Amino acid sequence: MRTQKKSSSKKKKSAAFLAAGVIGLATAGGAYAYWTSLGGGSGTASTRAGADNVFLVTGGSATAMFPGDSAQTITATVKNTGTENYKIQAVKAYVTTNKSNCDGSDYKLNGAVAPLTEATAVSLSVVPVDLAPAATTTVDYTLQFNNKATSQDACKGATVTINYIAS
Template sequence: MSKVAGRKKRIIGTTAALVAISGGAAFAYWTATGTGSATTKAGTTTGFEITGTATGGELSPGGPTQKVTFTVKNPGTGVQKVSKVDVKVANTDGTTWTSSTGCKTADFAIADYDFTAKELEPGGTATGTVTLQMVNSAENQDGCKGATVPLHFAAS
């Protein structure tokens, strides 16, 4: 029986040693931390190019209208969405217009706006239209005879 007991002790001792060694290896690890960064540059072209053309008869107080067709172009290198285009009688920088002869923004009305929002691929275009009319005012509008009426477009 002492042979069996000695043998059991060796098996138990060997097993315990193996468990201790393998158990210690299973829980060994390195700790680490790290950080990193990267930069890139996005394009700078984010504006639209807008052009317009008016067709129709000469404007006069309460007279005929002109249809203005405008085109919005994406000159950038990525897709840009144009949601709307505001059109008004104004200087090229959007400030209130008054001609040197006394014709002014209030002498005109813009109506019948037609434009659909659209995503524009690089170089892509979208078109829209508005109607321009000279209003019939209670004031003398002689200052508008032969005036060049500026339209300002603002896309967003």
């Protein structure tokens, strides 16, 4: 009986070594077996709401204007006052004054009669650009007194305000 146990034990050891060798060869040779399947699921993320009115537009000043005056080039600077990047895509402008009977129509923006209200504001040529926080870009345009055929005495000493709308 002892002989049978030794023989059986040797067979078990040989089988174990053989199995380990086969597994070792299969692993070393890169042969793996696997199943394929499909799956699905979902994840979530969020974005910030952003802020309103992050663009601050400031314009250079013109020298005193008068009938028959030449157009003056003005440079307006657009600044991102937000804490994230925002893309400036457009800058519009209209003209108001502090005098009665003197309004935007007494002035020209880029050679055309200036609009009087936000609703009729004209587009200034700005290059769309992604602005980082505190970054700036500029837009140039011309401003001129509109020399009408009628008296424009109401505009004497007027303070002319260029109102900007940036988006």
